[in-house]
Amino acid sequence: MKRFIPLYVLCGICATACVDQNYDLTKIDTDNIAIGDESSRFEIPLARVIVGIDELNSNDQTPIDELFNEADTWLPTQLPDKDENGSFILVQKLTDDPEFVKNELLPELISEMETDDAKLDDVTSLLSERYYESFAPLLPGVTPETFQETFKREFRDNELLHEQLAEQVRSLAGNYLSTLDMNLSGLSYDIEHIDISDDIVNMLTDNLDPEGTPDSRNTLHIAGTIDNKLPLSLTATPVLTPTDVTFTADIAANRDGNEFPETQLFAEDLRTIVRGITIEISVALGKYYPGKGFERGTDTDTQLQINLHLIKRGGLKFDL
Amino acid sequence: MKKTYLLLAALFLATSLAAQNPTAYFMEGSTFRSQFNPAFAPLRGYINLPVIGGVQMGWNGNIALDNLLYARDGKLVTLLDSSVTPDQALGNLKKNNLLGLDTRINILGFGKFTKNHKNFWSFDLNVRVNEEMNLPKTLFEFLKRGQEGSISNFGATLESYLEAGFNYSFPLLNDRLYIGVRGKFLAGLARAQVNYDQFDISLQQDRWAVVTKGTIDVTADGTSVTPDPETGIFEFGDINYKPRKPAGYGFAVDLGATYDILPNLQASLAVTDLGFINWGRKNTVSGVSTQEAEFTGVTVPDDGSESTPDFDLEMMKFTSVEGKSMSKMLRASVNAGIEYEVWNHRVGVGLLYTARFWEYKTMHNITGSVNFHPTRWFTLSGSYSVLDNRGSAVGLGLNLCPGWINFFLATDLLLTKHTPQWVPIRQSSMNLTLGIGIPLGKRSHRIAAYVRENDRK
Numbered sequence: 223m224k225r226f227i228p229l230y231v232l233c234g235i236c237a238t239a240c241v242d243q244n245y246d247l248t249k250i251d252t253d254n255i256a257i258g259d260e261s262s263r264f265e266i267p268l269a270r271v272i273v274g275i276d277e278l279n280s281n282d283q284t285p286i287d288e289l290f291n292e293a294d295t296w297l298p299t300q301l302p303d304k305d306e307n308g309s310f311i312l313v314q315k316l317t318d319d320p321e322f323v324k325n326e327l328l329p330e331l332i333s334e335m336e337t338d339d340a341k342l343d344d345v346t347s348l349l350s351e352r353y354y355e356s357f358a359p360l361l362p363g364v365t366p367e368t369f370q371e372t373f374k375r376e377f378r379d380n381e382l383l384h385e386q387l388a389e390q391v392r393s394l395a396g397n398y399l400s401t402l403d404m405n406l407s408g409l410s411y412d413i414e415h416i417d418i419s420d421d422i423v424n425m426l427t428d429n430l431d432p433e434g435t436p437d438s439r440n441t442l443h444i445a446g447t448i449d450n451k452l453p454l455s456l457t458a459t460p461v462l463t464p465t466d467v468t469f470t471a472d473i474a475a476n477r478d479g480n481e482f483p484e485t486q487l488f489a490e491d492l493r494t495i496v497r498g499i500t501i502e503i504s505v506a507l508g509k510y511y512p513g514k515g516f517e518r519g520t521d522t523d524t525q526l527q528i529n530l531h532l533i534k535r536g537g538l539k540f541d542l
Numbered sequence: 543m544k545k546t547y548l549l550l551a552a553l554f555l556a557t558s559l560a561a562q563n564p565t566a567y568f569m570e571g572s573t574f575r576s577q578f579n580p581a582f583a584p585l586r587g588y589i590n591l592p593v594i595g596g597v598q599m600g601w602n603g604n605i606a607l608d609n610l611l612y613a614r615d616g617k618l619v620t621l622l623d624s625s626v627t628p629d630q631a632l633g634n635l636k637k638n639n640l641l642g643l644d645t646r647i648n649i650l651g652f653g654k655f656t657k658n659h660k661n662f663w664s665f666d667l668n669v670r671v672n673e674e675m676n677l678p679k680t681l682f683e684f685l686k687r688g689q690e691g692s693i694s695n696f697g698a699t700l701e702s703y704l705e706a707g708f709n710y711s712f713p714l715l716n717d718r719l720y721i722g723v724r725g726k727f728l729a730g731l732a733r734a735q736v737n738y739d740q741f742d743i744s745l746q747q748d749r750w751a752v753v754t755k756g757t758i759d760v761t762a763d764g765t766s767v768t769p770d771p772e773t774g775i776f777e778f779g780d781i782n783y784k785p786r787k788p789a790g791y792g793f794a795v796d797l798g799a800t801y802d803i804l805p806n807l808q809a810s811l812a813v814t815d816l817g818f819i820n821w822g823r824k825n826t827v828s829g830v831s832t833q834e835a836e837f838t839g840v841t842v843p844d845d846g847s848e849s850t851p852d853f854d855l856e857m858m859k860f861t862s863v864e865g866k867s868m869s870k871m872l873r874a875s876v877n878a879g880i881e882y883e884v885w886n887h888r889v890g891v892g893l894l895y896t897a898r899f900w901e902y903k904t905m906h907n908i909t910g911s912v913n914f915h916p917t918r919w920f921t922l923s924g925s926y927s928v929l930d931n932r933g934s935a936v937g938l939g940l941n942l943c944p945g946w947i948n949f950f951l952a953t954d955l956l957l958t959k960h961t962p963q964w965v966p967i968r969q970s971s972m973n974l975t976l977g978i979g980i981p982l983g984k985r986s987h988r989i990a991a992y993v994r995e996n997d998r999k
Contacts, residue, residue, distance in 0.1 A: 231573060238953075240956070240957075240959050240960055241960060242959050242960070242961060243962060244613035244618070245607065245608075245611065245960075245961040245962075245964075245965075246620060246961060246962050247611065247618070247961050247962075247963045247965065248962075248963075249617060249618050250618045250620065251617040251619050251623070252619075252620060254625065255622045255624070256623075257625040257684070257688050258687060258688035259624050259627060259628060260624065264745060265746070265747040266745070266750055266837070267747065267750065267837065267838050267839030268840075269747060269839045269840045269841070270839065270841045270842070271842050272842070279633075329813060411842040411843065412842070413840055413842055415840075416839075416840050417840065418837055418851055419852040419854035420852075421854055421855070421975070422852075422853065422854060422855070497977065501842070510571070529748070529839075531747050531839070536624075537624050538688065539687070540622065
């Protein structure tokens with residue numbers, strides 16, 4: 223047996239020499255485990271806010287389509303501004319610039335009524351429907367049944383009365399367009415709870431870089447798109463209360479997928495959002511494209527759809 | 543999700559040791575050798591010391607520790623750590639990553655030659671624990687890259703049983719052929735199997751979804767489950783065990799033969815663990831996981847539909863189904879060897895082919911061996927194994943049976959880099975076989991007479 227002792231020693235030396243202390247299994251660190259890495263980007267749906275046409279009312283509860291249908295009549299067909307979506311009018315300019323209305327829009331309206339029978343018919347129909355009594359002093363003896371025929375005849379053929387009728391039209395149109403009630407209010411939506419588990423929330427938030435970290439890599443943002451069927455460009459500002467999260471989005475008319483800027487969230491923001499929030503949306507109107515929307519129907523009542531999702535940059539934390 | 547990972551991590555680390563040790567196959571005279579082929583016999587009769595009389599542990603698979611753990615800044619991190627890039631982590635993984643544990647501990651063992659010194663019988667009582675896991679690469683691709691995808695065929699099995707075997711071998715054809723048979727009565731202690739046939743994950747901007755189809759079966763005496771009373775769903779932690787007796791019984795055989803083609807050239811062939819255990823129904827807890835969940839965000843104003851449970855990627859939640867008895871085949875092995883002796887039987891050169899029929903895949907192993915036995919009571923073996931077409935392990939084995947002790951030790955750990963806990967780092971298999979016993983009776987006459995005569999001098 224003694225002659226084999228060197229063999230045992232050799233085996234012992236080999237065994238000892240092959241130990242790699244870097245692989246000490248008692249020192250396994252599992253604190254930094256994640257799905258993906260710092261270059262990863264995950265997106266998760268959050269909420270869809272659907273704004274129906276019935277919710278878009280003026281302060282006096284006039285539906286937005288009625289509001290702009292009358293404006294369509296008062297506005298000349300040829301508008302001074304045009305872009306790739308068509309001719310438009312800046313709604314804000316109607317109220318803020320009476321000279322523009324008086325000197326550019328109304329003369330064009332009267333001119334179109336003089337030359338375009340269709341426009342004259344539209345205006346006459348509106349007058350008959352809503353403003354018949356305003357013309358009683360100018361058209362004595364006219365009845366509602368004979369108003370449209372009388373108005374069109376006198377407007378075209380009676381040189382003396384034409385200007386008076388035109389002036390009355392200018393007055394009504396100018397007053398309407400200059401005082402267009404554009405304050406869409408009451409867009410408030412409660413989300414009681416977002417159906418994602420605490421584990422998912424933790425995966426999204428546990429390894430976020432603290433606020434103020436330069437060149438953050440593990441970040442969470444709220445982002446999304448807005449689908450807009452309205453013939454109006456808008457500036458929407460949703461506020462997610464009780465968080466301080468808010469963003470402002472410029473939304474083109476008649477277009478889906480208007481992106482709004484990413485807004486950074488921190489862990490507590492997301493936890494609050496998941497527990498339940500109220501989304502209050504203030505809307506300012508921009509360009510109006512006459513004749514391009516306000517469709518009502520079973521599947522067209524949705525005029526605005528706000529699609530919110532989360533963007534997680536960096537890995538999803540895996541908590542062991 | 544958390545428990546899923548814990549399970550994976552636990553299995554990774556628990557599945558640490560391996561199957562039949564090919565280095566020990568050609569250790570002539572070892573009392574353990576008949577476990578490879580019941581036609582083999584030791585140098586003398588024996589009685590093993592309890593527990594340490596024969597221990598075999600093995601980790602065989604196609605993935606090495608350094609594919610799973612990485613040294614980073616003085617720490618050891620898993621491949622899921624964010625400091626390990628996806629390319630690093632995924633580069634060394636296979637399509638299916640297999641890990642298998644096979645442990646055999648001899649509780650009681652003794653054997654003896656009959657009067658002719660050639661017929662040999664033995665009895666062994668062993669505890670066997672087999673564990674196996676398959677982790678497809680697509681699982682890690684999801685975890686490392688966050689890629690959505692369809693992950694299938696991943697799971698783990700564990701089986702533990704007592705094995706009481708009686709072995710008898712005898713010569714034929716004028717001692718050129720030896721036949722060995724071992725009949726084994728099996729008492730199942732515990733069994734568990736978790737398998738996912740489908741685990742689909744979708745991580746889109748507008749939709750997160752998970753679809754799982756999995757099963758769990760756990761069998762052990764006194765096993766019961768307490769599912770959530772509202773949902774009927776249970777997790778691992780809800781399974782209770784009170785094992786006091788076997789939960790299943792079975793039978794298996796080992797069949798083997800050796801044949802001396804030439805006086806110095808011997809071929810051997812064996813099939814081991816050919817049998818089954820029938821696990822009882824009343825001790826089985828079964829469940830299915832058929833989760834189909836998606837989250838597309840909430841819609842406001844509410845569409846009036848019923849609220850749904852919170853979305854989670856959680857797996858390992860099962861709906862209880864009625865357990866049923868089932869027969870499970872053991873993981874059989876085929877061992878085929880050939881050995882040529884030179885220099886008056888002092889040096890042998892051997893080649894061994896082993897096939898092991900795992901739950902998820904059949905693993906093939908070819909081992910070349912050089913065996914040195916200057917005297918009959920001493921054998922030193924060196925081996926090199928190729929596992930599933932890949933270079934695998936260099937092993938060393940030693941068998942001593944000088945008259946008052948049987949001692950054998952074979953491992954492929956000595957010459958490979960390993961952790962302080964003796965787990966190989968770059969090698970995808972690890973084997974350790976050792977045993978101590980007391981020799982009994984006279985020596986075998988199976989070996990050539992000229993060797994025996996030299997030995998007596």
